[in-house]
Amino acid sequence: MQTQKMMAVPGIKAMLVPGAASPLDDLTLDEIKDLMNNLVSQGSTFQYQLGVMYNHVVNRKLAELAGYKSAQVYFNQHVKALSQSTLSTYGAVARNFDGDTCTQYGVYHLRALLRYLDATGATAPADPGPVSIDVPQDDSKVVTKPFAECSVDDVESATRAKRAPAPSWVPVPDKARLLFFEDSLYQNFKGVAEVRFTANNQEGTTLINLQGVPMAEVPRLIQALQQGLQAQPSLAAK
Structure with missing residues (x-):
């Protein structure tokens, strides 16, 4: 019965479009857990969907309703292939971008962008490609590039420069x-x-x-x- 219910979830890659009725509402906590473990076993193709499912469990407090202290405790016990930091990364990206954007840029590329936006006080746009990133160079100059042309290292380096520049007045x-x-x-x-x-x-x-x-x-x-x-x-x- 449980397997049939999970198999009934249509179009796993396109599931959970923001604003649409969630097919996860028809699943129990353990059924979501089983689906997540199944997706994890298939490689890194479903990072966005895993993030959506993680957010669903957290937002609806399904783990707490099932008697667990927190969603983090539940996932640590039942989705052992993914660390808490990985789940948080997937969740943060799925909360701010849609599945097509995640497929285009990659989850970790977008997570780096979210950190940069946080450091600059900006918000995540629907299309992150044109977002300007101030990338520091080895010669201490700064080159402004669109996010779409930046590597993950470029964005992370830019974030560090925004958050913790060494003040010029320090000896x-x-x-x-x-x-x-x-x-x-x-x-x-x-x-x-x-x-x-x-x-x-x-x-x-x-x-x-x-x-x-x-x-x-x-x-x-x-x-x-x-x-x-x-x-x-x-x-x-x-």
């Missing part, structure tokens, strides 16, 4: 160290948490500011800061 030796801290924090928290790192100078003293570090990730923060301290400043000046 040169401190600038080098700040670059190492910024890079280490990004590498350690990528896909884990949106940690914001800034710096400023007050009366000749360089101050660093951190925001968005989950309490459970303090050991990761310590590791990232230690890595930044151990890096050789001479490399940053090259």
Whole structure:
């Protein structure tokens, strides 16, 4: 009976058009879970649909209604092939873009764009292709390119520059160290948490500011800061 009900969901690739009646409303939590695991086993083709299903469960609090503490706890137990960060990525993209846009640009490309838009205070447009991205270059210049012509690395580099530029008034030796801290924090928290790192100078003293570090990730923060301290400043000046 359960298999027949899932098979009755029409056009899985085109399912859940924004504003349309959701075929997921006819499925139970466990049936959605089984469908998600089935799609995961077929590779990366259905990232958008997985994001829509994840959002459906979260928004309707289906896991909580079934007696679980949260949707995250439920998925951790029953959709083990996908990490929480992956599910959150799929969900964020599916919440902001339609399936055709996800197919055109890719989920991780669009997730990078969402981070950039958040850093610049902009909102996601229906067609993200023309969105201007200020991409920093190795010679410290900035080239503005449309999102459609940017790689994921371009967008992520632009986001880091928008969020945590090394202030020009910070002493040169401190600038080098700040670059190492910024890079280490990004590498350690990528896909884990949106940690914001800034710096400023007050009366000749360089101050660093951190925001968005989950309490459970303090050991990761310590590791990232230690890595930044151990890096050789001479490399940053090259």
